[in-house]
Amino acid sequence: MLMQTHEARLSALREELARRELDGFVVPISDEHLSEYVGAYAQRLSWLTGFGGSAGSGVVLREPREGLGAAMFVDGRYTIQVRDQVDGNLFEYKSVPADSMGDWVAASAREGGRIGFDPWLHTRGWARAMEARLKKAGMELVAVESNPIDAVWADQPEPSAAPAFVHDDEHAGRSSADKRGQIADWLKAEKLDAVVISALDSVAWTLNVRGKDVDHTPVALSYLMVQADGTADWFIAPEKVTDEVAAKLGNAVRIRPRDEFSAAFAELAGKRVAADPERSVYAIFDRLDEVGAEIVTETDPAVLPKAIKNEAEQRGHRSAQARDGAAVARFLHWLEGEAPKGMLDELSVAAKLHDYRNGTGELLDLSFDTISGAGSNGAICHYRVSEETCLPLAPNSVYLVDSGGQYKDGTTDITRTVWVGPDAPPAEVKDRFTRVLKGHIALDTQVFPTGTPGSALDTLARQFLWMAGLDYAHGTGHGVGSFLAVHEGPQRIAKGRGAQAGTDQPLMAGMILSNEPGYYKTGEYGIRIENLVLVEERHIDGQEGDWLGFETLTLVPIDRTLVDRDLLSPFEIDWWNTYHAKVRDTLAPQLEGEDLTWLEAACAPL
Structure with a gap:
């Protein structure tokens, strides 16, 4: 019999x-x-x-000294969502980083x-910090051999x-x-014998393969x-490797069963092996230590070259953005006509947007x-909209839609905020939207010297909100991959500092990021304006040193x-008019x- 309630699942875990x-x-x-984003089999917390x-x-405790004995730890992006989705009679709500x-x-x-943890689901840094904190309290952190949730999750899906x-x-x-040759040259230069790469996008990028294992x-x-x-x-399930993939990789890539990965570490005994602690x-x-390998902590060698898009990837992104932009424009036209009638809801609108993207034939x-x-x-x-949370698009309200598509030539991500009429928006809403727009423009148009990290640019997007005593609880920009x-x-535009936050990474020509203040x-309502931008070299009369700026990739009208x-x-105003002229010129041939x-x-001048 399957456990249908979260209370029953919590009891079974205890x-x-x-x-x-x-x-x-x-x-x-x-x-x-x-x-x-993880596959269905790994959605243990959900x-x-x-x-x-x-x-x-x-965190679930078996017999707590006080309180509920279970807690949810989320950051500022999810403080509302966690209260909507998780029973407060079962779990306490905790906010990070304020709550440890x-x-x-x-x-x-x-x-x-x-206190148990699954060593296949956490970093070494997390485990060391948690172990040290618990030791001070006279407690022990224990690495489990198998995940206890898997033991009680009767209908747990199989991996894809x-x-x-x-x-x-x-x-x-x-x-x-x-x-692979570039990685090999790096290994030899660093006097390393091998590197372990476990990040799925790094594996995919290095081998020029893709898959369908994660939504x-x-x-x-x-x-x-x-x-x-x-x-x-x-290391991959052999049945997942087609003849085409095997032929493309050739004999230099040995295909081995995924479940042999742990045992294969024995082959690294006595060798200098790089692994990325993040x-x-x-x-x-733990396995490298166990077999006697010399561990050298280094950033995954695929991370930076993957982030710096080459000319083919840049061309692909522009093509994907133009195609995606036309689909979103068709959607926004449809939405403008239908939403004020009061017959739409969040799910039906999201489905319609998917239909427009799917209509390109390349999604x-x-x-x-x-x-x-x-x-x-x-x-x-x-x-995340669901049947339980779905709201109608009420006349005279704000609607926010953040969406994107995967195409073989690029990955898109765009947010547009629209006013559902028929009446004019309130002055407060227009003020907040325009402050977000001004921050978006300030970041989009900034030039900066090479070596500038994302943290140095974040305030540009927040400044006009700050002037009104307002802010938003998420980063301003994240990197985006190529399909x-x-x-x-590693690039990111946000308040935080430090390598782990990604904001100390200097922005480099070829990197793609989002520009999304909100x-x-x-x-009541939410506002966000998001375009993707490409870091490019800039030439300024009389410049000293090398300078960079942004090319705007996302081309979709913003709600005037x-x-x-x-x-x-x-x-x-000139930025607005120039941007929308480019939107018109790019999308018009497709409409x-x-x-x-x-x-x-x-796209008419403002």
């Missing part, structure tokens, strides 16, 4: 912890590759709690408690069996042999070990679950109804009839 003589267990949203966000962790998981466990678990497929060199811009991210569940001679061992799980370091997947937020739901930054992950490092009024023109400077007429009006 019984399993008792059988294993554990006093608690940490449940992250993670898989063996530390992926942001199964246990009902939480549908993409980041967060739960280690402090909570130390205060809530019994003295001498043994979808075959991997070739990502052709035309779109990749480089062959896999060339990429919205075209990757195959697998691991890669690259040797200093340029050969590699690819992108490899604790278990990988392979969405790049993430569409954020379709009407009214108060738009104030939830990473809202890969819609959230890609404003969210809890319980929400703009307070009096708040815009002449420079900002006709009423869609084209709508585009012309939407």
